[in-house]
Amino acid sequence: MSSELKKHHFDFIVCGAGTAGSVVAGRLAENPEVEVLLIEAGGGDEHPHVLEPGNWPLNLGSERDWNFVGAANPHLNDRKIPLNMGRGLGGGSSVNVMLWARGHKNDWEDFAAQSGDPAWNYASALKIYQRVEDYQGACDPVRRGKGGPVHVAPVRDAQPIANAMLSAAAGMGIPVFDNPNGAMMEGRGGAALNDLIVKDGRRNSIYRAYVAPRRGQPNLTVLTDTLVSRVLFRDQRAIGVQTISNGQTECFYANHEVILSLGAVNTPKVLMQSGVGPEEELQRHGIALVQQLPGVGANHQDHVSFAVIFEYATPQAVGYGGSEATLYWSSDSTLRLPDMFHCQVEFPVPSAETASLGVPVHGWTMFAGLAHPESRGRVKLSGPNVTDAPIIEPNTLSHPADLRNALENIRFVQELGAQAPFKGLVKGESLPGKLNTQSLEHYARNAAVTYWHQCGTAKMGQDAMSVVDGQLRVYGVQGLRIADASIMPHVTSGNTMAPCVVIGERAVEAIRATYDI
Structure with a gap:
């Protein structure tokens, strides 16, 4: 698709088509008025090792x-x-052991306490899970969902x-x-x-659940084999990203926001290489400081x-x-x-x-x-x-x-x-x-x-080591959010795919409220 691409301006740029990124891009693209670009470093998911x-x-x-x-x-x-990590459409959800584990009640209560935002509590997470699940097991209307995008x-x-x-x-x-x-x-x-x-x-990966049904919509562009090299800033506002594909450097611009969903290793890496992170670490590599955030890369x-x-x-x-x-x-x-x-x-x-x-x-x-x-x-x-x-x-x-x-x-x-x-x-x-x-x-x-559940390297919270607030906005800059496992204050009880779906859904709730879309 990249060879056909002529557009370089979008409303939202989602970096990473893994679990959370697929949720964010798929949900934002539900609105035909919203232009979404989803960028993935890896390739497609049409492979027997993914599908079987x-x-x-x-x-x-x-x-x-x-x-x-x-x-x-x-x-x-x-x-x-x-420390294997999925690369390609679907990210971890295309290569993992397929376990849907929603976390413990008190994981979500902790997230609410750390962020100071009750929208992260268990009652809120439960509503999201009910909305996203198409559960095939015994009926439990209090806790399980039917008719959502994720076949469980x-x-x-x-x-x-x-x-x-x-x-x-x-x-x-x-x-x-x-x-x-x-x-x-x-x-x-x-x-x-x-x-x-x-x-x-x-x-049935999270990419297949959220993005695949929307491929072909004119308001959704998906680029594969395209590496996000850095976030572009004008003053303290994220205005787009620089990418590399087939040795070619290109820039894409976001009218509203850039959302990083690159995972607990690449999200802090791209943040730091874009000038957001611990000042000492950036100085060591001659990177100009955009925003001092000592928690970027910590809390792994x-x-x-x-x-x-x-x-x-x-x-x-x-x-x-x-x-x-x-x-x-x-x-x-x-x-x-x-x-x-x-x-x-x-x-x-x-x-x-x-x-x-x-x-x-x-x-x-x-x-x-x-x-x-x-x-x-x-x-x-x-x-x-x-x-x-x-x-x-x-x-x-x-x-x-x-x-x-x-x-x-x-x-x-x-x-x-x-x-x-x-x-x-x-x-x-x-x-x-x-x-x-x-x-x-x-x-x-x-x-x-x-267990392949790396997380926590751009944690949500209110202390000096926090990187994002309860709305997943990166502290000290505008137009930049993070939606992936790196925002977890602590690892959830169990496999992290399902909680990453909640993180993606929460990001979309916050974005829709901000821009009334």
């Missing part, structure tokens, strides 16, 4: 992946862990291992729910079969998990996408949010460093995950140019509480996997096995991997 649910692992390391890698981390035995369906015909996991959880006193997105996430947590964005056996968070791998007694089939059951639980009933976030995967998934420890050919993995790690990282620049790779310092396990909780979570999963419902289905535990505390710590540092 079971093929998602084949996207990792492909051209549909930014292939980010964290800096060497002394807390992980100096490992550099892969419970796992069908779950594999025996997924059902065994639910029975095992029940045996340990953890309540089992008929879905993970209703009452379960208003209390202490529980176990449930997953909700997925799979429609008629194919992935991600879910971390540790594989506990079990061997099957006999080989088992892999269900839709291979992840059919999830367990969220609060180890202490007084906690406001679940601290455990465990995902079942129907094949063995060791880290690169634990792969040599005796992984069974046929087995399943229970990822022992930390729902709310205390460790915080940072995204920094390696240089001033769009081609200069970002430096990501996740600092995983840098907070001592995270290592303690990691060991507790691993031991919990080992106990879960030893429960009676697995009898006859599972031969036994392969990794990590019975280890003393020191050996288990060593295993945890080598086994730690991301």
Whole structure:
């Protein structure tokens, strides 16, 4: 489409066609009077590895992946862990495990408290979810939606291992729910079969839900294979963006606003390279300061998990996408949010460093995950140019509480996997096995991997480290908003795709109110 493009002026420019960006562009384009440009660095989504649910692992390391890698981390035995991120129409929603996890009630209450804006509270988020969902599961008009753009369906015909996991959880006193997105996430947590964005056996990404039906409208322009290199400012107002495509630099201009939806790595990178961020970091790379915001790139968070791998007694089939059951639980009933976030995967998934420890050919993995790690990282620049790779310092396990909780979570999963419902289905535990505390710590540092939920690097709030306000407007400048996971004050309980849909919807509510559109 870029070769045909003659227009360079639009009402809104949305940078990034991932989960939140697709929501923003698709919703704004509903009004035929509003001219929208959506810019995506990657290509299209017509690929069997995108469309076939079971093929998602084949996207990792492909051209549909930014292939980010964290800096060497002394807390992980100096490992550099892969931090894959979707690149292409749909972003993460085109390459992820398709889980629809809406977050805990208190995640949204926290967002409202941090932003000082009740429009972020749970009651408001619930209304948005009801509006966006086309839920195919059991009727729950109080909590679930019908007729919205996002097709959400419970796992069908779950594999025996997924059902065994639910029975095992029940045996340990953890309540089992008929879905993970209703009452379960208003209390202490529980176990449930997953909700997925799979429609008629194919992935139905957020791009497919919001933007694809509007392609062809004269007021919506979608550019692929086009990199946003920086935001253009006149004084303190964002007036457009500079892009690079096929080696050609172009500028596009926004009559109203630029919305950054580039994700928790590229959003702070583009902000800093445009002159918005910590003054020291910009000075280091000779970038002229437009607005001093020390929080840009700070507060990096991600879910971390540790594989506990079990061997099957006999080989088992892999269900839709291979992840059919999830367990969220609060180890202490007084906690406001679940601290455990465990995902079942129907094949063995060791880290690169634990792969040599005796992984069974046929087995399943229970990822022992930390729902709310205390460790915080940072995204920094390696240089001033769009081609200069970002430096990501996740600092995983840098907070001592995270290592303690990691060991507790691993031991919990080992106990879960030893429960009676697995009898006859599972031969036994392969990794990590019975280890003393020191050996288990060593295993945890080598086994730690991301759940691919990077967020927080341009957080919403009211303190000195906040980057956007409750309306998602970037502090100190005009005409610039952020709508993606980077605005999260803290990571939500569970997978981040569904909360990013809410973030996109909230951005659109704020934009419509501002311009009466």
